[in-house]
Amino acid sequence: xxxxxxxxxxxxxxxxxxxxxxxxxxxxxxxxxxxxxxxxxxxxxxxxxxxxxxxxxxxxxxxxxxxxxxxxxxxxxxxxxxxxxxxxxxxxxxxxxxxxxxxxxxxxxxxxxxxxxxxxxxxxxxxxxxxxxxxxxxxxxx
Amino acid sequence: xxxxxxxxxxxxxxxxxxxxxxxxxxxxxxxxxxxxxxxxxxxxxxxxxxxxxxxxxxxxxxxxxxxxxxxxxxxxxxxxx
Numbered sequence: 001x002x003x004x005x006x007x008x009x010x011x012x013x014x015x016x017x018x019x020x021x022x023x024x025x026x027x028x029x030x031x032x033x034x035x036x037x038x039x040x041x042x043x044x045x046x047x048x049x050x051x052x053x054x055x056x057x058x059x060x061x062x063x064x065x066x067x068x069x070x071x072x073x074x075x076x077x078x079x080x081x082x083x084x085x086x087x088x089x090x091x092x093x094x095x096x097x098x099x100x101x102x103x104x105x106x107x108x109x110x111x112x113x114x115x116x117x118x119x120x121x122x123x124x125x126x127x128x129x130x131x132x133x134x135x136x137x138x139x140x141x142x
Numbered sequence: 143x144x145x146x147x148x149x150x151x152x153x154x155x156x157x158x159x160x161x162x163x164x165x166x167x168x169x170x171x172x173x174x175x176x177x178x179x180x181x182x183x184x185x186x187x188x189x190x191x192x193x194x195x196x197x198x199x200x201x202x203x204x205x206x207x208x209x210x211x212x213x214x215x216x217x218x219x220x221x222x223x
Contacts, residue, residue, distance in 0.1 A: 041218075046160075057160065060164065110171070116175070119172065123165075123168065
């Protein structure tokens with residue numbers, strides 16, 4: 001049964017996706033591949049500062065800033081998972097519009113068993129992306 | 143303990159140490175899913191208690207993330223005086 005909550009969630013998803021892409025357009029991607037988020041007044045990564053290794057999320061904002069400028073290779077190098085998240089964010093826009101237009105509840109997506117498997121796969125990809133970034137640091141230029 | 147809860151716990155711990163909202167929000171959704179399943183009686187084999195713990199762990203991680211940002215902004219503001 002489609003209700004006001006479903007409509008609010010769809011509008012929220014649409015607004016959030018558009019806002020994320022708009023902010024990514026506004027930011028200037030950091031040349032070093034991370035730290036772009038500091039332009040928003042956010043603190044630098046503590047994990048990187050303490051361990052001198054990037055955390056799994058390092059480079060995510062930089063990746064979005066490159067990807068929105070269609071520089072996908074630089075976006076991939078900044079954070080491989082970020083590219084996947086970028087396309088996911090872009091696809092959220094038409095998805096939210098369809099959910100609103102066809103009056104489909106978001107629960108039809110989230111309660112699907114495929115959604116849970118997709119979340120598991122995305123998390124695994126996130127970790128693999130982190131290993132890739134660590135390997136890139138250990139073996140640069142190869 | 144369901145798979146969703148296990149993943150939510152792992153993501154909550156990751157969110158505490160490094161990943162902030164990226165894993166925190168996903169962990170929150172997975173834990174909520176299991177809690178809803180238990181509440182609706184669709185998954186009596188799941189342990190609702192663990193799902194709740196995972197849910198609150200992710201909430202705490204998100205709160206700490208926001209608190210960290212506020213602390214950072216506070217220190218920046220104080221530094222300007």
